[in-house]
Amino acid sequence: MAIHEPERIWWKPFSKDERIWVTVALIWMLVSFVFMPIYHFVGPQNPPSETYAVSAEDYDKLVEGMVAKYQVGEENGFPVVHPDPSEDVFLKASMWQWYPILQLEKGKTYRLHVSSMDILHGFSLQPINMNFMALPGYSYVLTLTPTTTGEFHIVCNEYCGFGHHMMVGKMYVK
Numbered sequence: 001m002a003i004h005e006p007e008r009i010w011w012k013p014f015s016k017d018e019r020i021w022v023t024v025a026l027i028w029m030l031v032s033f034v035f036m037p038i039y040h041f042v043g044p045q046n047p048p049s050e051t052y053a054v055s056a057e058d059y060d061k062l063v064e065g066m067v068a069k070y071q072v073g074e075e076n077g078f079p080v081v082h083p084d085p086s087e088d089v090f091l092k093a094s095m096w097q098w099y100p101i102l103q104l105e106k107g108k109t110y111r112l113h114v115s116s117m118d119i120l121h122g123f124s125l126q127p128i129n130m131n132f133m134a135l136p137g138y139s140y141v142l143t144l145t146p147t148t149t150g151e152f153h154i155v156c157n158e159y160c161g162f163g164h165h166m167m168v169g170k171m172y173v174k
């Protein structure tokens with residue numbers, strides 16, 4: 001069986017319609033590109049803009065320090081912590097758990113640090129659907145003021161391995 005050489009000029013010049021659509025797509029891309037950083041400042045969302053580089057060992061010490069100081073109970077082997085709003089609050093993600101269980105107060109503003117001990121995890125607070133990343137080596141500070149009381153779940157929304165589907169944490173607002 002012979003192999004045929006492809007046509008020398010295999011591409012066809014742009015038609016008028018194609019030219020219009022490519023131009024529209026390009027303009028829209030540029031608009032989105034410019035608007036992204038603008039929306040960071042004018043949008044109603046609250047993206048974390050405060051970040052620290054921190055090693056897993058150091059972050060673990062911060063978490064344990066908070067647990068030792070503010071633990072009020074225990075649930076399924078996890079400490080329940082009722083931190084003071086004047087101090088930083090630390091939440092730790094690892095394969096495959098969120099630690100500890102936080103108990104916050106409605107109307108108070110907290111500085112919640114989120115970091116991972118191993119790989120990338122996704123902090124997704126349900127059912128209100130707040131989503132952030134939990135990165136190893138970095139602590140992201142979320143400024144958070146709970147407006148509703150109740151029990152919330154923290155779901156990992158970044159696939160992180162075998163136990164990913166079981167990685168569900170808890171948070172209480174009183």
Ligand SMILES: [Cu+2]
Binds near residue numbers: 094095158160
């Ligand atoms: Cu995870």
